[in-house]
Amino acid sequence: MTSTPVSAEQRMLRQMSETPVRPPYGRLRRLVPLGLTVLGLWLRWRWLRIQRRRHGVEAMAEATHHFHQRAAEAVVRRAVKQQGLIIKTCQFLGSRADVLMDEYVVTLSLVHDQVPPRPWSEIRPVIESELGGAVGTVFAEFDPEPIAAASLAQVYRARLHDGTDVAVKVQYPGIDRIVQWDLRSITLLANVWSRFENIIDFRPIVAEMRRYAPDEVDFVHEADAADALREMLADRDDVVVPRIHRDFSTKKVVTMDFIDGIKISNVAALRAAGVDTAAVADTLIDLFNEMILRRGMFHADPHPGNVFVIPPEAAGGKAKIALVDFGLTKRIPDEFRQQMIVLTSAIVAQQPEAISTTMSDMGFRTREENVETYTALGEAFLGDVLRSGKAYADQAMVAEVNQRLGRVLRANPLVDVPGDVILIARVMGLLSGLGRTLESKTDLIEALLPYLDPDAEPAAGSPG
Numbered sequence: 001m002t003s004t005p006v007s008a009e010q011r012m013l014r015q016m017s018e019t020p021v022r023p024p025y026g027r028l029r030r031l032v033p034l035g036l037t038v039l040g041l042w043l044r045w046r047w048l049r050i051q052r053r054r055h056g057v058e059a060m061a062e063a064t065h066h067f068h069q070r071a072a073e074a075v076v077r078r079a080v081k082q083q084g085l086i087i088k089t090c091q092f093l094g095s096r097a098d099v100l101m102d103e104y105v106v107t108l109s110l111v112h113d114q115v116p117p118r119p120w121s122e123i124r125p126v127i128e129s130e131l132g133g134a135v136g137t138v139f140a141e142f143d144p145e146p147i148a149a150a151s152l153a154q155v156y157r158a159r160l161h162d163g164t165d166v167a168v169k170v171q172y173p174g175i176d177r178i179v180q181w182d183l184r185s186i187t188l189l190a191n192v193w194s195r196f197e198n199i200i201d202f203r204p205i206v207a208e209m210r211r212y213a214p215d216e217v218d219f220v221h222e223a224d225a226a227d228a229l230r231e232m233l234a235d236r237d238d239v240v241v242p243r244i245h246r247d248f249s250t251k252k253v254v255t256m257d258f259i260d261g262i263k264i265s266n267v268a269a270l271r272a273a274g275v276d277t278a279a280v281a282d283t284l285i286d287l288f289n290e291m292i293l294r295r296g297m298f299h300a301d302p303h304p305g306n307v308f309v310i311p312p313e314a315a316g317g318k319a320k321i322a323l324v325d326f327g328l329t330k331r332i333p334d335e336f337r338q339q340m341i342v343l344t345s346a347i348v349a350q351q352p353e354a355i356s357t358t359m360s361d362m363g364f365r366t367r368e369e370n371v372e373t374y375t376a377l378g379e380a381f382l383g384d385v386l387r388s389g390k391a392y393a394d395q396a397m398v399a400e401v402n403q404r405l406g407r408v409l410r411a412n413p414l415v416d417v418p419g420d421v422i423l424i425a426r427v428m429g430l431l432s433g434l435g436r437t438l439e440s441k442t443d444l445i446e447a448l449l450p451y452l453d454p455d456a457e458p459a460a461g462s463p464g
Helices: 008-017 027-055 061-082 085-094 102-111 120-131 175-196 203-216 219-232 267-272 277-295 334-349 352-362 371-388 395-411 419-437 444-451
Strands: 153-159 165-171 253-257 297-299 307-310 320-323 329-331 414-416
Touching: 027 061, 027 175, 061 085, 061 102, 085 102, 085 175, 085 203, 120 165, 120 253, 175 203, 203 219, 203 419, 219 253, 219 277, 219 297, 219 329, 267 277, 277 297, 277 320, 277 334, 277 419, 277 444, 334 352, 334 371, 334 444, 352 371
Parallel strands: none
Antiparallel strands: 153 165, 165 253, 297 329, 307 320
16 A cells, blocks of 8 residues: 655644644743754754765755755744744745755745644633733624634634624733743854854844844734834725724734735635736735835735735726735835835946945945945846846746855855845745745836836836
8 A cells, every 4th residue: 555645845734733832931941942953953964064075966966955855844843843933033034045945945934824823721811911801891702713823923803892803913921031032042043053154144134033023022013013004005906904903902912904805825716716816916016116115114024824815896806915914014214215226226227336336335245345246146136037027936037046146145255234135135035935826927127117216227128
């Protein structure tokens, strides 16, 4: 009797579903298992590198792929056991195709929406303590089965006494302490790693996480961000930002309008509902171009669990994109936003001096400062994609760009990257993944032109 082959993804999902729901609590109980996992993977990686030098890279190609796939799965298993900010760290790294190999990018993305939910008995006291009354009194209806479980909170469907359907997001008990412990743990591990390895420096990524993590456990901040985005995008008829119900929201509970939409990655359901997925990809990239380049404020966590599509009411109508979960919403200083526009315009127009000057002004630093490196970075990061004529999410193009970017950085490594750029790169990585899922046909240069510097001269052959 033969068994059906089980994919890496299926194995991961099965392991996740069997994971206990309660994470370890206490600084050492969180640091030690994580540290042992990292140490074990590092030692095996060092041994692999010795074998590659002994037998040759090509001879060890299959073993190398096998190691990195197993290592990525081990990281996800540990993350789901630890939960808390370790899940967020995996999500962050899973979007960094410019830093990690494909095995990690693909596998680490599995942690989205795969966190085991906590029991109602743990969550109910949080709601009642925060809102000052029994759940059955505060709400007209409340379903105790969560509709989503994430790294820091889980979400329930409920109904207010005025008949409004709402989503109620509730923090896990003690998650604020867990986040602080995890920040210390990943900072320590990144610093230790940097003493032994210079291939990948995780410290800039950890520094960015330290900047935004405190806001993610303050739901007042999330409510404020949602209201600001809703007001900012009010003139767009293709975007929905749910209304926050302040009387039912606190630092640990946030209540907002329930979004009755289809998860953006559920392509079969979208097509069954008559949605043009390529048009949705167009709307998505235009929305983020506007938020980042024109408005200076953007939703910085657009993974598939946070983006929904509302099908058109009539055949031939336009679908709407709905955003949820505003814990990671970023405001960009106006000067930095203008620099982003100038840099993108210079890359499009192929102006090496402008690329180099702007990247330096923004805070990029390489081991050896020279125009050629900055130009190569700009081309690898965006220029070739723009001029390729391919959709922004073309998988072959993304892979080629990542390889070229890796070669450039190995020759002259980056020693400092602006934190806002890391976050924007993460967003673009997430959007590119969604674009592949939606079979995007978006021409990035056409999508970007309305948001660029009108004084920049277009490159030969580009639309102008």
